[in-house]
Amino acid sequence: MHHRGFDDSCGLECVENGHDSNKFSLLCSGSAVTYASFSSQNESKAKLASSAAPDSGATKGGSATKIAWEDTFEVAMQRARTEKKPIMIDFYTDWCGVCKQMDADVFPKKDVITESDKWVSIKINAEKRPDVAGAYGVTGYPTIVFAEGTGKPLSVIPGYSPSTEFVGLMREARAKWKPEAAA
Known part of the structure; x- marks a missing residue:
């Protein structure tokens, strides 16, 4: 009900x-x-x-203190193929309060950061990249897309998830991933 x-x-x-x-x-x-x-x-x-605005200055290269967000979709796709990793895409907008809550309450959690090291992570402002958001059928924010290195979706998670639930969703998506599909 x-x-x-x-x-x-x-x-x-x-x-x-x-x-x-x-x-x-x-x-x-x-x-x-x-x-x-x-x-x-x-x-x-x-x-x-x-809620704070999304952190556009996230560090790259396996930082132990925050997710290493990529700056562009194309670079993230190339990295995923090169490193043979799946992709985690965070679709957000600047006006989305719950997106900011994910940035403040979920993405900084150590277990989320640790799991994210197994992914190529990218933040995409859906209003600036409607082509990419549209390709994944994103209509609400935040939406997280877990995908193979080819871009093929493994799972799509609309909305807010607490960090403990989010880590489980990351692991479930990674379990679906086939490393040979990343090449």
């Missing part, structure tokens, strides 16, 4: 999932944008309002 409620002050419709009373689906203009786990609508507004 889903419970709906609209909060005019934040402009978000929150849909409570029946199996988890602390999980809400945030809807924008009637389209599902993301999932986020909050203890209340007030907490969700506070977290969304206080």
Whole structure:
């Protein structure tokens, strides 16, 4: 069972999932944008309002303190083929509060960083690269696409996932990956 409620002050419709009373689906203009786990609508507004912008200055080259995000899709694809690694694509927009929450609460976690070393990671602003977002059918943000080095999707994860769940999703996607497909 889903419970709906609209909060005019934040402009978000929150849909409570029946199996988890602390999980809400945030809807924008009637389209599902993301999932986020909050203890209340007030907490969700506070977290969304206080989220930091995506870190465009992420370090590269196996940093132990943050994900080594690639700058361009084409470079990431080439690296994936050369290094024989799968690709993790984070589709975001500058205005997406939950995208900023992923940057603040999920991507900095040590277990996520450790698992990301097994991937070529790239952040793509979907409004600046609608061609790439469209090719993967991305319509809501954030959306994470786990793909082979050829670009073929392994799995598509719309919305927010807590870090422990996110690491599991990364591992599940990597288990589907066939290294020979990266060449």
